[in-house]
Amino acid sequence: MSLREKLGLKLLHQLDPERAHGLSIQALKLGLAPLHGGPVQRARLETSMGGIALHNPVGLAAGYDKNAEALAQMAKAGFGFLEVGAATPRPQPGNPKPRLFRLTKDQAVINRFGFNNQGIAEIAARLAQNPTAIPRGLNLGANKDSADRADDFGQVLTQAAAHIDFATVNISSPNTEKLRDLQGKAALEDLLGRVNAANANLTNPLPIFLKIAPDLTDAEIQDIADLARAAGLAAIICTNTTLDRDGLASAQRKETGGLSGRPLFEKSTRILAKMRQATQGEIDLVGVGGIGSAQDAYAKITAGACAVQIYSAMVYQGLSLVPRIANGLDQLLAQDGHERLDQAIGTTTQDWL
Template sequence: MNLIEQIGLSALRKIDPEASHGLAIKALQYGIAPKTEVYSSPRLKTSIAGLELANPLGLAAGFDKNATVLAPLTRCGFGFIEVGAITPRPQPGNPKPRLFRLTEDRAAINRFGFNNEGMDAAAARLAKRPKNAVIGLNLGANKDSEDRAKDFATVLARCAANLDFATVNVSSPNTEKLRDLQGKDALSALLGGVIETNAALNRPIPIFLKIAPDLTEAEITDVAEVANASGISGIIATNTTLDRAGLLSQHAHQKGGLSGQPLFEKSTRVLAKLSTMTDLPIIGVGGVGSAEQAYQKIRAGASAVQLYTALVYGGMGLVTKITRGLDELLKRDGFESVKQAVGSGRSDWT
């Protein structure tokens, strides 16, 4: 992290977290944020569900909710980018304050509730997206929808023409009863509708399913069974947690989903367990803040990883730091590719 980025992060951490996030988006829009080439090497180049990645480190959904900074994000060093979540109709989300910085825990709690400008606004921006990047969209459902399962397919149909992949997000804890869609029968029906819509597109795209970290072992088994039979292309493990064990911050009691460092172990154990139940590729997310943690996710069974909350504390310079460090770790352990390392340390987590 250079001096300018250090000063900028320090200033942003002194103001309201949601306002700070808005300023970070503005900085990207106006070209103020640091720019870097995507770091890659023969070891880091990989593919997942047919997507060719320069490196396996992606930006998780939630940072660029409305696809407003697609071009700037492609200059931040990510191997792939996921924007959203996007719902069919615009919605304001939950009342403010709804984002809390847990500095002592290097974490955050959010209860945004899928605040976004809707699929038409997102589709217009995606139509102008950079072509030299891998960009996906997190699909969401409106809070007041009479058919939430249908909402996911609706957003996919509207936006898919300019996407490389899409993610079915039934794991946010901030929309009432949304996580109920992770139940076996409900999830099977939902994914069936999304896959049917995808198959009817002129250019079908990979579909991922994002799951919660708070599932029981039986629930993980159910998710794996449904995923294996559904025709989806992969799983993203995991979203934020409702667990508050071991937190130090004064904001620990706030309602919402917890992300960042406290989630690392929990989410990595879920992905490791899941990887023993499916041959589908898994994207590991939750608590990634260093090259070593990205490497641990891969060794636990992830084919690629994502981060978001760590950027609050490490800035965009963290992206290249992690990809370069991951390259060195793969080299150190004699791996010629990311794929060779996937699952090599699964037993440490199961």
């Protein structure tokens, strides 16, 4: 990490977390943030995710660039792919502030945003105006006051489809009341059927991903795996934030909302490995939750992921973390004698079960 980046992070950490987040987006747009210059490219890191070719497996998780404001800049940060959103059909302010909290002692974050975003019309327009040289996806959400949340996902997909490479059905945020109820077997089967119907009506149907929670039972994991295979999903993202607060040291640990960052690593990786087993390796998995180093990313890959996503660790380590993880992964793969990333996928799945 450069001195410039260290100073920038120190200044941002003096501010309210949500204000600091907004200023980081503005700094990117103004060219004030140090960027790698494009995706990290190493032959050993090339992979595919849901049928999409990637230069490297390190992606931006949804939630950072909710409104697709910094696409061009984030595409130069070293990532292999981006995910923006979550987007809902209509703009919505989200939950009351304050709603974002740094847990510095735990290298973690709690948020209870509640799908605050400018709405799919605004976001789709930005996606159309800002093509990128790397794949990007959109996290699909539902309005809090929607009479038919399942229909919302199809609406968002239809409006953005021409400008994205994949779409993620997000039913795992804990910050929209009863959203996680859509992970239930009957509700999820109905939802995926309706999203697939909307996708089939597109001129060029997209790979559909599903993002799941880390707070699932083994039976729920198996149900989701069975439904995902039946629906022909391209990938499952494991996982969203957790409601668990075990072992936290920071004063903000009692805040309500979803916890992300370092404390989520083991729980999310265990869910990833269980999903790998439940899907019998037939669906690509994306590992997210607590990744703060190349070793963490490698652990997700060997547990069963073909790609990973980061967000919370950048709060503490900056954007230079992206090329550090990608280049470190290349070295770890070489040390283990892997000429290709896919040779490492799932090699330690059994250790996490």
